[in-house]
Amino acid sequence: ADLLPGTYTVAASQLDYTSTPVSRPARVIAGTNTSGLDFTLTSIYGNISGKITVPGWDTAYGTTILAAGAGTKSITLNLLNTIGGKYTISDLLIGSYTVTASKEDYISTPTSRTVSATSGNTTPNVDFTLTYKYGDISGYVTVEDKLPSGAVITVRGAATTTYTMDTSGWYTIKKLPSGTYTITLSKTGYVPVPASQTVKVEMNKETKGI
Numbered sequence: 031a032d033l034l035p036g037t038y039t040v041a042a043s044q045l046d047y048t049s050t051p052v053s054r055p056a057r058v059i060a061g062t063n064t065s066g067l068d069f070t071l072t073s074i075y076g077n078i079s080g081k082i083t084v085p086g087w088d089t090a091y092g093t094t095i096l097a098a099g100a101g102t103k104s105i106t107l108n109l110l111n112t113i114g115g116k117y118t119i120s121d122l123l124i125g126s127y128t129v130t131a132s133k134e135d136y137i138s139t140p141t142s143r144t145v146s147a148t149s150g151n152t153t154p155n156v157d158f159t160l161t162y163k164y165g166d167i168s169g170y171v172t173v174e175d176k177l178p179s180g181a182v183i184t185v186r187g188a189a190t191t192t193y194t195m196d197t198s199g200w201y202t203i204k205k206l207p208s209g210t211y212t213i214t215l216s217k218t219g220y221v222p223v224p225a226s227q228t229v230k231v232e233m234n235k236e237t238k239g240i
């Protein structure tokens with residue numbers, strides 16, 4: 031209102047929005063109302079969302095989801111920001127992103143995903159499955175009529191480790207990389223039967239009865 035007659039450039043602006051068009055020319059004529067100077071404001075941000083699935087007993091807590099591209103932003107899942115592994119990364123600048131999910135001792139499938147953050151929208155279903163990259167072996171040792179304490183189990187393969195038995199006879203050897211292993215048992219004064227066993231260790235599984 032109350033503009034002097036003449037030519038003007040009109041623009042519209044709001045924080046975190048872009049205007050279409052950026053500006054418009056307008057001619058004000060005395061005694062008339064110049065109309066039709068419309069603008070569309072579009073948010074400069076978008077969101078992505080998805081779900082982290084962790085097979086087995088573990089949860090998605092501790093998983094870091096990273097979106098890198100037009101901007102970079104990450105979120106680490108905890109009790110307060112996820113239910114059932116679901117997540118949202120908000121306020122990403124509009125553009126293309128490479129999204130990854132990582133958690134210590136886990137392998138992500140897929141390794142990464144390429145998605146777009148679009149104005150005012152949430153890009154859904156940016157999902158990952160995290161698989162524990164180690165396996166375990168377990169079994170029971172008997173030493174005739176004696177306690178098995180002091181018997182030593184040696185595991186050789188993709189990794190090498192030893193385990194010294196206690197009196198229970200039960201053992202579990204954890205955090206073995208996937209692969210084929212040869213297991214031997216030794217105790218002073220005794221001969222193991224069998225002399226050795228060969229087992230296959232798989233990710234996120236326990237090989238029992240060895």
